[in-house]
Amino acid sequence: MATTFPDSHEDSPRELQPRFQATLMGIDETDQLEWSSTCGLPLSSGYHMPALHTPDSAALFDYAPDGLPYNNNYNLTYSALNTGSSSPRSYTNGLVLTGSVGNMSESYPPSAYLIQPQKQQEISHLSDQVPSGRLLQIHDDFDNQCAPMVKVEDLGSYDTPGYEPDNCLQGASTPHKDPPMPSNDSDRNECGGDDAAVDKEQPYAQLIYRALMQSPGHMMILRDIYNWFKQNTDKAADKETKGWQNSIRHNLSMNGAFEKVDQPCEEAKKGFMWRLTDEAIREGVKSTTRYRSKMPNKRGHRSQHPQPQRQASGAKGGQAARRAAKLKRSHRRNEGYSHRSDPYISRSVPASEYRYSPPFGSLPSSSMPYPPSPYYNSEVDLCRPTKHDDFGSTMIGPGLDLLPTRPYSASPQQPLCTDPAYMVPCQSSEPLFYGEPSPSSSGDEPLTPDSAGGDWDMDVAMPTSTSFVFDDMAPNYMH
DNA sequence: CTATGTAAACAAC
DNA sequence: GTTGTTTACATAG
Numbered sequence: 001m002a003t004t005f006p007d008s009h010e011d012s013p014r015e016l017q018p019r020f021q022a023t024l025m026g027i028d029e030t031d032q033l034e035w036s037s038t039c040g041l042p043l044s045s046g047y048h049m050p051a052l053h054t055p056d057s058a059a060l061f062d063y064a065p066d067g068l069p070y071n072n073n074y075n076l077t078y079s080a081l082n083t084g085s086s087s088p089r090s091y092t093n094g095l096v097l098t099g100s101v102g103n104m105s106e107s108y109p110p111s112a113y114l115i116q117p118q119k120q121q122e123i124s125h126l127s128d129q130v131p132s133g134r135l136l137q138i139h140d141d142f143d144n145q146c147a148p149m150v151k152v153e154d155l156g157s158y159d160t161p162g163y164e165p166d167n168c169l170q171g172a173s174t175p176h177k178d179p180p181m182p183s184n185d186s187d188r189n190e191c192g193g194d195d196a197a198v199d200k201e202q203p204y205a206q207l208i209y210r211a212l213m214q215s216p217g218h219m220m221i222l223r224d225i226y227n228w229f230k231q232n233t234d235k236a237a238d239k240e241t242k243g244w245q246n247s248i249r250h251n252l253s254m255n256g257a258f259e260k261v262d263q264p265c266e267e268a269k270k271g272f273m274w275r276l277t278d279e280a281i282r283e284g285v286k287s288t289t290r291y292r293s294k295m296p297n298k299r300g301h302r303s304q305h306p307q308p309q310r311q312a313s314g315a316k317g318g319q320a321a322r323r324a325a326k327l328k329r330s331h332r333r334n335e336g337y338s339h340r341s342d343p344y345i346s347r348s349v350p351a352s353e354y355r356y357s358p359p360f361g362s363l364p365s366s367s368m369p370y371p372p373s374p375y376y377n378s379e380v381d382l383c384r385p386t387k388h389d390d391f392g393s394t395m396i397g398p399g400l401d402l403l404p405t406r407p408y409s410a411s412p413q414q415p416l417c418t419d420p421a422y423m424v425p426c427q428s429s430e431p432l433f434y435g436e437p438s439p440s441s442s443g444d445e446p447l448t449p450d451s452a453g454g455d456w457d458m459d460v461a462m463p464t465s466t467s468f469v470f471d472d473m474a475p476n477y478m479h
Numbered sequence: 480c481t482a483t484g485t486a487a488a489c490a491a492c
Numbered sequence: 493g494t495t496g497t498t499t500a501c502a503t504a505g
Contacts (some may be wrong), residue, residue, distance in 0.1 A: 099484085203483060223494090253496060287483085317489055317496080317497040318497075321497050324495095
């Protein structure tokens, strides 16, 4: 069982998986910029998934829900840079997936679909087309490795004069079969709806998603998310209580649509960047509850000793935070070989994370990379029985990370695990990784990386899960 | 029962 | 005090 990465992965910042090709919708096509990896490195010398499609591996990608090959399917358009846009249109929130846009055309001009099957050569070529502009500036910032993409002190930067929440991208829908989350669509059938009314009805996860979708790189720091809420929602209207902030943090932590990005330099003092996962970008944010306890209601049981329970909860949270911090420190010490972070101890992704995706052909099926967290990429988790150590980490030895932070989910076409191409290797009875199961696991505990076991995977991976997908943001896979 | 919101404990910084 | 994690609990549907 291959439990380590090829050396070439350790120090291959150029082996980049393009997160997606970003373009600025509503902006002249000459302004289309390539959004390369989050570190801002160009993709021109990159490592591209299409190139990995050996005859054997190609099949793994050939089952997009829309019937299109995944590898022909991920040239995303992106339009988060709303402030700089002088577009008369307000396509400022759009995110479209190649080939997945069904009725998106109802909302977008054809020119908005800069979506063609992505060829490797084109990726390289695009990186040379990048004109100057804000995105380029962001690249520069990342070259300095100190400036996160979304270090926007000017709160107005998140505002878009023409921005109309939720209502500019009608037609997108979840790729899931589930109905979208209820969100008072009646208020947002047209641009110019009542923002406050809309916001009032939207859960935190959705609002955070919106905030992130609006920000360059789909990343924000917590404080900016707060500010976005202040400006764009009425959740923060009650200044007396900080509950809304707590809820934001809770959602960020618990919802798999959001992931942390480690920030280098002094920015780290302000906390993590929170970024939308690729999956969230593609499919919308899922119900936060999906990532919470899947145990049946144990209220009666718990209420017998509410106080100690509460205390124990806090202790767990605190311990988890401690482990995360410890790992963080450890990573900084071992900077040499850790451009990865332990995906389980800390869900954070290093700022230098390239959304790397290892070549399928180079790894045996049993060592396919594991998703960074059970909180997300759950469709993949579905078929990956694993064991976790006490820290909820998948490890092969003390302090030894097994997997890249971004496994094949880095592919914008992360396949659903229901596909036989994935199910076959996943059905192996042999555990992918070995580690001590959590001693703290017990039937009374909510499902956590420690305690979930296979049930977690199965539970959260059900394709019938609820998924919010914003009409104005999420791509349309189905119908 | 699920989804959501909220409070709170706790640890790290 | 802020950030992040986790659990508990309440409530609506």
